[in-house]
Amino acid sequence: xAVIVRKEKIIRDRKVMAVQYLPRGIxxxxxxxxxxxxxxxxxxxxxxxxxxxxxxxxxxxxxVKKWHSLGVRLREFADDRSLVDPKDRDTGLLWDAIRGxxxxxxxxxxxxxxxxxxxxxxxxEGHKYDHFHYCYEAGKxxxxxxxxxxxxxxxxxxxxxxxxxxxxxxxxxxxxxxxxMRRYPSRRRFRSILRGLRQHFRxxxxxxSSVLSADEIQCIVSxxxxxxxxxx
Numbered sequence: 001x002a003v004i005v006r007k008e009k010i011i012r013d014r015k016v017m018a019v020q021y022l023p024r025g026i027x028x029x030x031x032x033x034x035x036x037x038x039x040x041x042x043x044x045x046x047x048x049x050x051x052x053x054x055x056x057x058x059x060x061x062x063x064v065k066k067w068h069s070l071g072v073r074l075r076e077f078a079d080d081r082s083l084v085d086p087k088d089r090d091t092g093l094l095w096d097a098i099r100g101x102x103x104x105x106x107x108x109x110x111x112x113x114x115x116x117x118x119x120x121x122x123x124x125e126g127h128k129y130d131h132f133h134y135c136y137e138a139g140k141x142x143x144x145x146x147x148x149x150x151x152x153x154x155x156x157x158x159x160x161x162x163x164x165x166x167x168x169x170x171x172x173x174x175x176x177x178x179x180x181m182r183r184y185p186s187r188r189r190f191r192s193i194l195r196g197l198r199q200h201f202r203x204x205x206x207x208x209s210s211v212l213s214a215d216e217i218q219c220i221v222s223x224x225x226x227x228x229x230x231x232x
Contacts, residue, residue, distance in 0.1 A: 001085035002031045003093045004039040006100030022093050038083055042101040049073045050103040059105050063152045070106060070132075071139025074098075078136055095132040107131070134159060148175040150184045157194055163201040164194065167209040170201055173221040181225075189228050196224030 002021045009018045021027055021035055049070070053059050058069050078089050088094045099107070108131035134156055138146060149155050158164050158171065165171055174197070178185065185193065200220050201209060209217065 001088055002027055002035040003088050003097035004035050004100070005093070005096045022096070034085075038097065039101075041077070041083060042098055045077065046098060046101045046106065047103055050105050054105070062150075064147070064149055064155070065143075067135045067152055068138045068141075068143060068146055071135035071137065073139070074132060074136045075139045089136075092130050092133065095130040098132055129160065137165075145172065145175070148178050151187070151190075153187070154190050157191065161194060161198055161201075161203055163203040164197055167201070167217070169214055169217050170197065170209065170221065173214075173218045174225075176218065177221055177225045185228070192228035193224050196227050197221065200224075 002023065004019060005022050006017055006019050008015055010016075021032070027035075050059070052073075053066070053069060056069075058066050078084055078094060084094055088097075134152075137159055138155060146155075158174075164174075174193070197220070212220075
């Protein structure tokens with residue numbers, strides 16, 4: 001399929017909105033019509049999402065809650081095959097199409113505490129691992145499953161290690177262990193925990209964790225948490 005992407009560009013010292021159909025190549029009439037339909041939908045939908053989240057007090061609340069809530073709303077249409085081609089979503093083209101109609105309040109910026117200036121382009125914008133991709137994936141989980149995470153960057157670290165999220169029981173076990181702690185782990189300790197888990201649940205050298213029982217997974221996660229404490 002195809003999507004319409006809108007981006008501001010400077011041409012002859014003037015700021016203009018450039019519009020293009022992606023991916024590049026020959027575009028059938030059917031795909032053009034579908035891309036235009038999606039574009040018109042996003043033009044209405046994204047501001048509506050921002051208004052709804054504002055009314056619910058989510059735009060100025062905790063970032064984890066804010067971005068999870070956005071993800072839930074993105075899933076409402078991103079999974080609709082009559083509107084979105086799954087390939088456009090999985091390659092990240094959908095996120096670029098969304099960004100062209102997205103109010104500033106829903107864009108990643110300085111408030112996401114990732115160390116970027118407000119106007120700086122996010123590192124992975126327009127790719128699969130885009131801010132909206134992180135939100136979309138978070139939205140697949142119920143808030144009760146997700147709320148143990150207190151830093152959005154921790155979710156990004158988990159998601160960028162697919163072996164840790166491929167089997168949801170690993171994520172759930174990690175949540176159980178974190179909830180037992182006196183306080184939420186520091187960034188350094190959280191990264192240490194994930195390093196330990198990646199040794200067991202690798203991304204490239206696939207390990208079929210389905211053969212493990214829930215107790216075995218819990219034991220592996222518990223050991224990784226304990227080891228992170230010993231390593232400082």
